Amino acid sequence: MIQNHRASFINRVRQSLGPDIGPADVRRARIFPETSEKVSQNLLQAVQSRAPKERETLLAMLMDQAGPLHLHVTPVADPAEAAQQIAALVRQKNPEWGEKKSLIRWSHPLLDALDLESVLADQHIPVHTTAMDSQADLQGQRQLIRENTVASFMGITAADYCVADTATIVMKTHPHQGRAVSLVPSVHVAVITIDQILTNLTELYAVLDDEKNTPENGLTHHMVFISGPSKTADIELTMVHGAHGPKEMHIFVIRA
Amino acid sequence: MDDPFTTEKYTAKSRQAISDKRLQGALADVQARLGPATQTMYSAQPEGAGIRQQAHEIRQRCIENLDILLEALADKVTGNGGQVFFANDAEEAVSCCLAVAKKHGVKTVVKGKSMVTEEVGLNQALEAEGVDVAETDLGEYIIQLAGEKPSHIIAPAIHKTREQVGQLFAEKLGIDYTADPAALTQAARAVLREKFLAADMGITGCNLACAQTGHITTVSNEGNIRMTSTLPRVHVAFMGMERVVATLKDHDILFRLLSSGAAAQKLGGYVSYVGGPGPEDYPDGPVAFHLIIIDNGRSRMLADPAFREMLCCIRCSACLNVCPVYGKIGGHAYGSPYSGPVGAVVTPLLAGLNRAQDLCFGETLCGACKQACPVDIDLPRMLRELRFRLAEGDETWSATPVSKPEKFAMDTFAWFTSHPAAYRAALFSASRMQALVYAKEGPIRQLPGPLAGWTRSRTLRKISSRPFRSQWKSRKQPS
Numbered sequence: 150m151i152q153n154h155r156a157s158f159i160n161r162v163r164q165s166l167g168p169d170i171g172p173a174d175v176r177r178a179r180i181f182p183e184t185s186e187k188v189s190q191n192l193l194q195a196v197q198s199r200a201p202k203e204r205e206t207l208l209a210m211l212m213d214q215a216g217p218l219h220l221h222v223t224p225v226a227d228p229a230e231a232a233q234q235i236a237a238l239v240r241q242k243n244p245e246w247g248e249k250k251s252l253i254r255w256s257h258p259l260l261d262a263l264d265l266e267s268v269l270a271d272q273h274i275p276v277h278t279t280a281m282d283s284q285a286d287l288q289g290q291r292q293l294i295r296e297n298t299v300a301s302f303m304g305i306t307a308a309d310y311c312v313a314d315t316a317t318i319v320m321k322t323h324p325h326q327g328r329a330v331s332l333v334p335s336v337h338v339a340v341i342t343i344d345q346i347l348t349n350l351t352e353l354y355a356v357l358d359d360e361k362n363t364p365e366n367g368l369t370h371h372m373v374f375i376s377g378p379s380k381t382a383d384i385e386l387t388m389v390h391g392a393h394g395p396k397e398m399h400i401f402v403i404r405a
Numbered sequence: 406m407d408d409p410f411t412t413e414k415y416t417a418k419s420r421q422a423i424s425d426k427r428l429q430g431a432l433a434d435v436q437a438r439l440g441p442a443t444q445t446m447y448s449a450q451p452e453g454a455g456i457r458q459q460a461h462e463i464r465q466r467c468i469e470n471l472d473i474l475l476e477a478l479a480d481k482v483t484g485n486g487g488q489v490f491f492a493n494d495a496e497e498a499v500s501c502c503l504a505v506a507k508k509h510g511v512k513t514v515v516k517g518k519s520m521v522t523e524e525v526g527l528n529q530a531l532e533a534e535g536v537d538v539a540e541t542d543l544g545e546y547i548i549q550l551a552g553e554k555p556s557h558i559i560a561p562a563i564h565k566t567r568e569q570v571g572q573l574f575a576e577k578l579g580i581d582y583t584a585d586p587a588a589l590t591q592a593a594r595a596v597l598r599e600k601f602l603a604a605d606m607g608i609t610g611c612n613l614a615c616a617q618t619g620h621i622t623t624v625s626n627e628g629n630i631r632m633t634s635t636l637p638r639v640h641v642a643f644m645g646m647e648r649v650v651a652t653l654k655d656h657d658i659l660f661r662l663l664s665s666g667a668a669a670q671k672l673g674g675y676v677s678y679v680g681g682p683g684p685e686d687y688p689d690g691p692v693a694f695h696l697i698i699i700d701n702g703r704s705r706m707l708a709d710p711a712f713r714e715m716l717c718c719i720r721c722s723a724c725l726n727v728c729p730v731y732g733k734i735g736g737h738a739y740g741s742p743y744s745g746p747v748g749a750v751v752t753p754l755l756a757g758l759n760r761a762q763d764l765c766f767g768e769t770l771c772g773a774c775k776q777a778c779p780v781d782i783d784l785p786r787m788l789r790e791l792r793f794r795l796a797e798g799d800e801t802w803s804a805t806p807v808s809k810p811e812k813f814a815m816d817t818f819a820w821f822t823s824h825p826a827a828y829r830a831a832l833f834s835a836s837r838m839q840a841l842v843y844a845k846e847g848p849i850r851q852l853p854g855p856l857a858g859w860t861r862s863r864t865l866r867k868i869s870s871r872p873f874r875s876q877w878k879s880r881k882q883p884s
């Protein structure tokens with residue numbers, strides 16, 4: 150393996166900063182402040198104590214922002230209605246690659262509650278999940294999950310948060326929740342609950358900042374923000390949806 | 406290793422671009438669409454119009470603590486199971502990547518758009534080792550198929566018409582000719598999907614890293630960077646050493662500004678945070694993550710107080726979209742992965758001042774780039790500084806005076822202006838002498854000998870027979 154020059158590299162950077170920069174630990178304490186600011190504390194409080202009416206306002210704001218991004222947001226009363234809506238989508242849409250219709254979904258309590266397996270049984274649509282059994286052959290399971298994800302024309306996920314102002318869903322990477330589910334299938338459906346909606350990015354970052362040091366709920370090794378379907382304007386600045394990722398994206402917001 | 410710079414061809418390529426009518430239309434179009442829109446986006450931010458200055462201060466503070474931030478970032482990523490490699494120069498960065506590819510038996514690579522990999526000449530090096538490399542950003546893919554170079558930081562194929570892309574795809578991908586952007590995008594989607602699924606390794610850049618949490622972040626609208634960093638077993642990210650901020654809060658502001666500056670968006674379509682490889686018992690995601698942090702001349706900028714500010718740049722390309730020079734000569738003339746005003750400053754600093762001198766002389770110093778820059782970087786100041794160093798010569802940058810006669814002429818002029826009597830005498834005799842050579846009325850159209858260059862594209866006014874000083878004296882003072 151080739152030589153890594155970390156120490157000399159950092160040292161050169163330090164030298165280049167000049168003689169007056171001051172001791173590293175003093176600067177470190179200054180640039181990484183221990184306590185979070187009062188502003189973000191207030192933001193967190195606001196998030197936690199949000200009244201139902203305010204949540205509805207955020208939902209309306211999300212729908213407004215989503216429109217221009219070609220992102221479909223549909224409020225639903227409960228998980229059962231979300232499942233019905235998804236079944237309707239499955240019926241309407243045709244697969245982009247190949248003939249067969251199948252779905253891939255996260256293993257997640259909210260999605261388990263939709264019971265898509267039974268709802269889609271009459272359409273004879275297989276519903277795969279990305280659940281892993283850590284005791285069994287990992288390679289083999291990953292391989293199978295990959296094949297199922299690639300074969301599925303629709304991917305169903307939950308999310309950690311949703312930001313109304315930018316119409317963004319935020320997904321950390323948790324066990325049993327495949328990253329490719331929101332990426333490889335032609336249609337991505339995210340199911341969230343209304344209390345997951347935050348106002349704007351500043352609020353989101355206050356929440357993330359608060360969580361960053363908690364081991365079970367930290368930022369995880371990978372996190373993605375998604376604001377609408379895949380798009381490109383690389384040919385004569387003409388907007389086309391579905392460059393590499395999903396061509397279509399839906400969010401179902403469960404009110405109850 | 407391939408040389409990524411062709412800055413010597415600046416004049417020739419500029420001429421070519423200016424006479425290309427279609428290119429002129431495309432450049433005008435991209436500037437009209439993206440230029441004014443960014444300003445509106447900045448002032449719409451909750452922080453108000455002062456956000457650019459605020460962002461400048463954040464970036465400055467980060468750069469002044471770069472040693473600490475890089476250590477923190479590297480510690481976190483390593484702690485998360487990732488590998489961090491510090492590369493002093495392009496060659497080290499490339500050989501590190503080659504070693505990783507070799508270790509994992511990599512035959513095929515997919516890439517997300519990354520200017521820094523262009524800077525170090527990565528693709529050619531991988532190809533020389535027999536690795537198949539596919540660019541996956543649609544614009545980059547088009548120019549890779551065409552065997553060309555990017556002409557804009559975020560819209561690399563902006564110089565190509567839909568008809569040209571149609572012909573290219575018909576020829577290279579064997580599809581029926583079409584000039585419909587949607588159909589062409591679909592064709593590329595199908596081909597690249599197979600590449601994503603087959604690739605052994607994904608290579609991306611890094612838009613901005615967050616030291617405190619230990620993540621690098623990438624943004625794309627197409628989703629190609631997500632594909633690149635999700636599907637292959639191995640993910641390698643290249644990062645210019647300056648692309649790091651301290652905290653999530655800094656990251657929030659700068660990422661919003663990056664999205665506004667780059668594409669007049671509130672937030673790019675896909676923003677990914679990568680802090681390390683995923684565990685084997687997760688359903689997908691790479692199981693190896695390598696971060697290559699590159700100096701390649703940046704510490705020299707850091708050490709020079711006049712150019713340190715350049716490291717605040719987040720490569721958003723907003724300055725390209727307002728620059729009157731870029732708007733005429735396009736990206737290729739700059740002969741570097743970095744074009745436009747940012748390229749005119751950064752390319753000489755990377756490639757050598759003398760070698761890339763035309764770039765900083767070519768810009769107009771109009772100041773539009775500073776206004777458009779989301780981090781309020783004073784590019785015009787640095788352009789002037791580069792010109793100064795080039796005029797005087799500069800040891801730290803191994804720059805020699807651009808023109809010895811010109812330097813001599815300027816030094817002489819400086820001497821005369823500080824010696825009024827000699828100056829008056831010289832002016833007097835010059836005005837008498839010019840009457841002998843230029844008898845005709847009107848301005849001088851051609852100077853003699855080595856001075857002819859001055860009048861090649863402009864005229865020169867004659868020296869007045871009565872100097873301003875004496876005209877001023879004889880004027881009646883207003884009462």
Ligand code: SF4
Binds near residue numbers: 719725774780782784
């Ligand atoms: S100089 Fe400013 S406007 Fe230009 S690319 Fe860098 S950050 Fe963007």
